[in-house]
Every structure is written in C-alpha cells, then in structure tokens.
Amino acid sequence: MNDRRREPGQSSGQNSGQISLADIAAEAGVSVSTVSRIANGDLGRASAATVAKVQKLIADRGYRPNPIGRSLRGGDSRLVAMLAPNLDNPAMAAIAASTEAALRAAGYVMILCDTHDRSDLQDEYLRAMRSRFAEGFIVVSAVASPELEASLERGEPIVFVNRRNPYGGGPFIGIDNRQAGADAADHLLTCGVRAPAVIHPADLSSTIRERVEGFLDRLRERRPDMAVRRCDGAGTNHLDCGHAAALRLAADGGWPDGILCPSDLMAYGLFRAAGEQGVRIPEDCRPVGIDDNDLNDWIAPWLSSVKIPYHRFGDAVVASLRDLRAGNSVGEVLLDHRLVRRRSGSSMAGDPA
Amino acid sequence: MNDRRREPGQSSGQNSGQISLADIAAEAGVSVSTVSRIANGDLGRASAATVAKVQKLIADRGYRPNPIGRSLRGGDSRLVAMLAPNLDNPAMAAIAASTEAALRAAGYVMILCDTHDRSDLQDEYLRAMRSRFAEGFIVVSAVASPELEASLERGEPIVFVNRRNPYGGGPFIGIDNRQAGADAADHLLTCGVRAPAVIHPADLSSTIRERVEGFLDRLRERRPDMAVRRCDGAGTNHLDCGHAAALRLAADGGWPDGILCPSDLMAYGLFRAAGEQGVRIPEDCRPVGIDDNDLNDWIAPWLSSVKIPYHRFGDAVVASLRDLRAGNSVGEVLLDHRLVRRRSGSSMAGDPA
DNA sequence: ACAGTTTAGGCAAACGTTTGCCATGTTCAA
DNA sequence: TTGAACATGGCAAACGTTTGCCTAAACTGT
Numbered sequence: 001m002n003d004r005r006r007e008p009g010q011s012s013g014q015n016s017g018q019i020s021l022a023d024i025a026a027e028a029g030v031s032v033s034t035v036s037r038i039a040n041g042d043l044g045r046a047s048a049a050t051v052a053k054v055q056k057l058i059a060d061r062g063y064r065p066n067p068i069g070r071s072l073r074g075g076d077s078r079l080v081a082m083l084a085p086n087l088d089n090p091a092m093a094a095i096a097a098s099t100e101a102a103l104r105a106a107g108y109v110m111i112l113c114d115t116h117d118r119s120d121l122q123d124e125y126l127r128a129m130r131s132r133f134a135e136g137f138i139v140v141s142a143v144a145s146p147e148l149e150a151s152l153e154r155g156e157p158i159v160f161v162n163r164r165n166p167y168g169g170g171p172f173i174g175i176d177n178r179q180a181g182a183d184a185a186d187h188l189l190t191c192g193v194r195a196p197a198v199i200h201p202a203d204l205s206s207t208i209r210e211r212v213e214g215f216l217d218r219l220r221e222r223r224p225d226m227a228v229r230r231c232d233g234a235g236t237n238h239l240d241c242g243h244a245a246a247l248r249l250a251a252d253g254g255w256p257d258g259i260l261c262p263s264d265l266m267a268y269g270l271f272r273a274a275g276e277q278g279v280r281i282p283e284d285c286r287p288v289g290i291d292d293n294d295l296n297d298w299i300a301p302w303l304s305s306v307k308i309p310y311h312r313f314g315d316a317v318v319a320s321l322r323d324l325r326a327g328n329s330v331g332e333v334l335l336d337h338r339l340v341r342r343r344s345g346s347s348m349a350g351d352p353a
Numbered sequence: 354m355n356d357r358r359r360e361p362g363q364s365s366g367q368n369s370g371q372i373s374l375a376d377i378a379a380e381a382g383v384s385v386s387t388v389s390r391i392a393n394g395d396l397g398r399a400s401a402a403t404v405a406k407v408q409k410l411i412a413d414r415g416y417r418p419n420p421i422g423r424s425l426r427g428g429d430s431r432l433v434a435m436l437a438p439n440l441d442n443p444a445m446a447a448i449a450a451s452t453e454a455a456l457r458a459a460g461y462v463m464i465l466c467d468t469h470d471r472s473d474l475q476d477e478y479l480r481a482m483r484s485r486f487a488e489g490f491i492v493v494s495a496v497a498s499p500e501l502e503a504s505l506e507r508g509e510p511i512v513f514v515n516r517r518n519p520y521g522g523g524p525f526i527g528i529d530n531r532q533a534g535a536d537a538a539d540h541l542l543t544c545g546v547r548a549p550a551v552i553h554p555a556d557l558s559s560t561i562r563e564r565v566e567g568f569l570d571r572l573r574e575r576r577p578d579m580a581v582r583r584c585d586g587a588g589t590n591h592l593d594c595g596h597a598a599a600l601r602l603a604a605d606g607g608w609p610d611g612i613l614c615p616s617d618l619m620a621y622g623l624f625r626a627a628g629e630q631g632v633r634i635p636e637d638c639r640p641v642g643i644d645d646n647d648l649n650d651w652i653a654p655w656l657s658s659v660k661i662p663y664h665r666f667g668d669a670v671v672a673s674l675r676d677l678r679a680g681n682s683v684g685e686v687l688l689d690h691r692l693v694r695r696r697s698g699s700s701m702a703g704d705p706a
Numbered sequence: 707a708c709a710g711t712t713t714a715g716g717c718a719a720a721c722g723t724t725t726g727c728c729a730t731g732t733t734c735a736a
Numbered sequence: 737t738t739g740a741a742c743a744t745g746g747c748a749a750a751c752g753t754t755t756g757c758c759t760a761a762a763c764t765g766t
Binding site: 018064065066067068069071072077086087088090093094096097100101104109110111112113114127128130131132133239268269271272275294295297298299300301 | 371417418419420421422424425430439440441443446447449450453454457462463464465466467480481483484485486592621622624625628647648650651652653654
Binding site: 386397422424 | 720721
C-alpha cells in the first residue's frame with residue numbers, strides 16, 4: 001500500500017471534514033482514478049464488485065466532488081455570475097430571484113454582483129468572475145466597458161438581460177419595448193387622455209429610449225395633431241428622477257392628464273410629487289408605468305402598468321446560456337408583456353371588480 | 354532553462370487568456386516561487402532588480418492571482434455565502450445589497466443563495482458552499498436544519514442576521530425587536546388609538562414573536578385595562594398573510610382603529626384588505642409597520658413604520674465575520690431603530706411638513 | 707584564509723480532480 | 737501455441753498557487 005496515502009477518515013487538516021477522492025480510495029483499497037471514474041458514472045472500467053464497493057462507500061461517507069478541484073482541472077465550475085445594476089430595484093430583485101431558481105434547477109450556483117450601474121465595477125466583477133472560472137455571465141442592464149468588450153472578443157458566454165449588448169449582437173432576454181410603449185399610448189387614449197406627456201431620465205438607456213419612442217410614435221400615428229410634452233429629470237435613480245421630472249413638468253406648463261413613466265419607479269417618483277402638490281392620482285393625472293412590480297397589486301392601486309414577466313426571465317436566461325455554451329447561435333428572446341389596468345382612485349375605496 | 358516552461362504569452366489552452374504565475378515567471382526568466390513571493394509582497398527574498406522586473410511584468414501583463422488555485426492550496430478563497438430566505442422581499446434585497454457592498458469593500462465576493470425559507474434548500478446550499486471553500490456564511494432568517502447544526506459544531510464562521518441562531522448563541526445582527534414593538538405601541542397611544550390590534554403570521558418566528566410581545570407588554574404596562582385584539586393569518590408570504598389576517602380581524606369584530614403589522618409587507622396586505630372593504634387608511638385604521646421599506650417614502654405615505662437600518666447591516670455583518678474568523682468571541686449587534694411617522698391620508702393631499 | 711552569515715532564488719510537495727496512457731491478467735480464436 | 741482482444745485498474749501529468757526547505761554564491765569578521 002502506498003505509504004503516502006492518508007488513513008481513511010482522517011482528512012487533511014484545514015479542509016474541514018470534506019471527504020475527498022483520496023479518502024474513499026484509501027478506504028476501498030483502490031486508486032484515486034478508479035474512484036473518480038466510478039463517481040463520474042464510468043462504470044465500465046472496473047469490476048462489478050469494485051463498483052459496488054466504491055459506490056457504497058461514496059454513499060456512506062457522503063462524498064461529494066469538490067468543485068474547486070474540478071474547476072482547477074479545467075472542467076466545469078457550475079458557477080454563473082450575474083451582474084445586476086442595483087438590487088434595491090424591485091425589478092432587479094425579481095430578475096435575480098427567478099434566475100437564481102432557474103440556475104439552481106439546472107445545477108448551477110449563481111454569484112450575484114451589484115455593479116451599481118458603474119462601468120468600473122462591472123469591469124472589476126467581470127475580471128474577478130473570469131478568474132474564478134465562471135462558466136457564464138448574465139449581465140442585466142449592461143453598460144459599455146473595456147472588459148466587457150474583451151469578454152465578447154474572447155467569445156465568453158454572456159447573456160444580456162433587459163438592456164441590449166452595447167457592442168451589438170449577442171443573446172438578449174427582454175420584451176418588445178417599442179410595443180410596450182405603444183400599448184401604454186393606446187391605454188391612455190382609451191382612457192380619454194387629451195394632453196399626455198412622458199418623463200424619462202436625462203441619459204437614456206436603449207431600453208428606455210425604445211419605450212419612449214414606441215409611445216410617441218403610436219401617439220403620432222393615432223393622433224397626428226396631438227401635442228405630447230416631454231420632460232427629463234436628473235437623479236441617480238428612477239425614483240428621484242421621476243420626482244424631479246414631474247416637478248419640472250408641472251412647473252413648466254402644469255400637470256398633464258396622462259403620462260408615461262417608462263419604469264414603475266419613475267411612476268412612484270411622480271406619485272410623490274403629485275402628493276406634494278395636492279394633485280390626485282389617477283383622477284387628475286393618470287400615469288401608466290412599465291414593469292408592473294408585484295407590489296403594485298398591494299399598495300399602488302392607482303398605477304396601471306405594462307407587466308414584464310420578470311419571473312419567467314430565469315428560464316429564458318438559462319436556456320440561452322445553455323444554447324450559447326453548446327455553440328449554437330442564440331438570438332433575442334422577447335417575452336410577452338401585457339398591460340395591467342388598475343382603476344382605484346386615491347380615495348382608496350377599492351374597486352371590487 | 355527548464356524545458357517544461359511554457360513560452361511567454363501563450364497560455365494554457367482552456368484557461369482563456371488568464372495570465373498565470375508561470376507566464377510571468379517564464380517571461381522574467383525566474384521561477385514561479387519567486388514571482389509568487391513578489392506578487393504577495395514578500396520583497397525581501399529577491400534582489401531589487403528582480404523585484405522591479407517582476408513587478409513591472411505583473412503590472413504590464415495585468416496578472417491577477419487565480420483564486421481557484423489559491424483556495425485549492427488551502428489559502429483563502431475570499432468567498433462568502435449569503436443565504437437569504439426570499440429576494441422578493443424588499444427588506445432582504447436591502448440586506449443583500451448592503452452586505453454585498455461591505456464585503457466587496459473588504460475584498461470578498463458574495464455568493465447569494467435564495468433558500469425560500471426552506472430548510473432542505475438551506476442545507477443544500479450550506480453543503481455546496483462548504484465544498485466551494487466559502488470562508489464564511491451569512492444566514493438571514495435562518496431555520497433549523499441538520500446541516501446548519503453540523504456547521505455550527507464544526508465551528509464554521511456563521512453570522513446570523515435578522516433571526517437568531519435556532520440552536521442558540523453565535524453572532525447576530527439585528528435590532529431590539531421587543532423595543533421596536535414597544536415603540537410602535539407608544540406611537541399608537543400617542544395617536545389616540547383606543548382599540549388596537551395586532552396581526553401576525555400563523556407560525557411565529559422569534560423575530561416576529563419578540564416584536565409582538567414587546568408591543569403587547571408595553572400596552573399592558575401603560576393601559577392595563579385596554580383590550581388588545583390579536584389575529585393571525587395564513588399565507589406563504591407576509592403580504593398574503595397580512596391580507597388574510599386583516600380580513601379575519603374585520604370579520605371577527607370589525608376594524609380596529611390602530612394596528613401593529615410586525616412587518617411592512619403585512620401592512621401592505623392589510624392596506625389591500627382595507628381598500629377592498631372601503632376602509633380608509635390611516636383615518637379609519639392607523640397601521641404601524643416594522644421595517645420601513647425605502648419605498649414607503651414614495652408610495653406608502655399612509656404608513657408609519659419602525660425603520661430598521663438595513664443599509665447599515667452590511668458593515669456590521671462584515672465586522673462580525675472578521676472578528677469571528679480572527680477567533681474573537683462575537684456577540685449580538687443590535688442596531689438603532691427609530692419610528693418614522695407618516696401622516697398623509699389616503700386623500701393623497703401630501704402633508705407639506 | 708577560513709568559518710559563519712546573509713542574500714537570492716530554485717525545488718518540490720500539497721490542495722482535489724480528471725484523463726490519456728500503460729501494465730497486468732484473462733479469455734478467445736485460429 | 738501464439739497472438740489478439742478485452743477486462744481491470746494504476747500511474748502520472750495537469751490546472752495555479754503557496755511555502756518549507758535547500759543550495760549556491762557572496763559577503764563579513766577575525
């Protein structure tokens with residue numbers, strides 16, 4: 001017997017209690033290779049007796065392959081990194097939760113990184129995750145950054161969510177944002193809105209731009225003579241930004257009777273501004289959001305919003321990632337959205353319908 | 354020169370583009386050990402010329418130590434696992450976001466695992482993370498589970514957040530829940546509430562129990578003759594549960610004029626129930642929550658709530674984790690809370706104060 | 707001049723895994 | 737009887753890192 005083998009059971013010090021291949025091998029009196037092969041289901045390389053013995057030992061001792069050793073060897077790490085701009089945003093939390101569940105079901109572990117929408121942090125995480133052998137990246141609301149460009153050039157598997165690849169191409173999970181904007185426009189017209197408006201952040205992401213354009217185009221198409229006011233707002237987040245934009249809009253021509261908020265958070269910002277000025281929502285000013293956070297059903301009965309099925313994003317992301325790693329060319333996946341109408345006034349007298 | 358050395362620049366195949374110690378060593382014409390030592394700041398072991406040459410190469414080629422190799426060696430992995438019950442809960446998202454930022458600042462990477470409050474998933478993640486050499490665990494709202502018990506017995510570094518260690522002891526980050534409940538009681542009394550009530554989930558966690566007890570004790574202490582109604586509600590989440598409990602309460606004696614909702618989500622559930630029944634919040638029924646989600650400032654001006662400083666949890670967690678790993682005994686950290694009063698009625702006419 | 711010390715740096719083992727290749731021993735067909 | 741084919745399983749390299757120990761050469765003090 002090889003005298004360098006450890007005694008069974010007493011494992012290697014700092015590795016607190018984990019059973020290794022060597023432990024099993026020593027106890028079974030076979031080599032590490034044999035155990036490795038059996039553990040990986042290659043049963044043809046050992047006698048039935050050996051296979052049975054080793055399998056029993058694996059089960060008894062609760063051996064589980066160490067993913068670190070595996071990754072180092074160059075195999076798979078079962079690690080996927082998700083880069084999200086901001087966990088505080090309920091929409092991001094919903095995407096993260098659904099993706100985590102889908103990845104787990106597929107046998108992966110998700111590492112979540114909060115990039116705060118900063119390209120330097122995005123770069124730092126891309127580097128850190130690459131050297132941890134992440135098998136894939138899920139980038140939510142990507143921003144352009146040198147490391148992202150480098151990753152794309154190397155052909156690393158990256159799935160873009162919510163915002164398209166700033167360098168073009170690549171798999172994308174999202175919705176038809178132009179159509180969502182158009183649906184919002186239809187909704188406002190149906191509600192009899194005469195003087196609609198739209199607010200948006202000062203620096204437009206592609207996502208927001210598409211929503212706004214879809215909205216404006218549809219209005220122009222259906223009501224060529226209708227004037228649509230447009231206003232942007234400063235602020236690091238959509239809440240502040242919606243608030244600021246609404247105040248500017250009000251100061252600069254009064255409140256519109258209907259308004260597109262291209263994200264629910266902006267609608268929340270507008271809601272606060274309206275409260276500050278005694279404007280009733282939705283009676284005086286009817287907002288329509290895009291996102292439809294789950295919380296709306298509970299505490300924002302005044303907000304109609306285009307529901308984005310964030311809870312279904314996870315499966316789509318994992319499917320794209322799998323295709324990508326299999327070498328198939330993967331395109332865009334646009335999931336269905338639909339407008340959710342809510343009609344309760346601020347009076348809080350719930351609409352029983 | 355050692356003929357097994359790789360040529361500089363052409364790295365090892367599947368390891369897509371990562372620079373390794375061997376690459377730097379080959380290019381510098383020194384051994385891997387020397388580069389490793391210099392990279393780790395051990396400058397006394399090489400001549401000034403060598404140090405300079407290697408350092409320049411490290412900077413030029415952008416070498417970054419591979420954490421996988423490092424962990425395998427038994428060193429530190431810089432990986433910390435956070436197990437959270439439910440990312441959809443804004444409070445959890447806030448904890449996750451702040452912890453992530455604090456860990457990042459301390460040079461760690463956080464792996465986020467969503468346990469859905471299930472002990473089997475909690476166990477699965479504990480196992481998976483242990484074998485990935487996670488250096489520590491942050492368990493938010495822990496539930497009892499075999500693997501958790503095993504981890505505690507092995508003395509692994511675990512910090513409990515929001516809910517105490519079900520097996521007792523251990524570092525804990527949270528607030529003084531009894532005091533928070535008492536503060537909520539004081540608030541309702543100050544507002545002139547005559548017939549208060551409290552709702553809570555059917556199965557009480559320690560956290561919720563303490564809040565409810567603190568509330569009831571304080572009411573008993575200040576108004577020994579006041580009857581306080583109490584009602585629980587079913588539901589997998591606090592939204593449903595608050596909704597169900599409020600409806601039961603209303604059916605079983607009418608709406609109270611003040612009510613403790615031991616989490617903001619329960620208050621949201623109550624709000625919806627009130628809307629369905631035409632009850633005005635807070636005029637007819639004044640709720641007080643605990644959590645004070647950030648969104649309250651924007652869309653729940655009717656909810657006074659005890660603010661839990663989730664945004665400061667991250668630093669406390671990281672400090673505890675560090676102490677724990679340093680071998681110091683670490684106790685509870687109770688952060689300050691304070692009640693945030695909001696007075697706007699459902700009329701939405703904002704309170705300018 | 708010689709022993710002792712310092713300086714500079716290489717060797718090799720170890721962490722846990724996977725896998726190509728080699729080495730036995732057995733069976734089978736011509 | 738002699739190959740060939742097959743069954744069984746071990747050896748060793750490789751992944752990237754860290755570190756205890758070793759070896760030279762150069763330098764120091766006497």
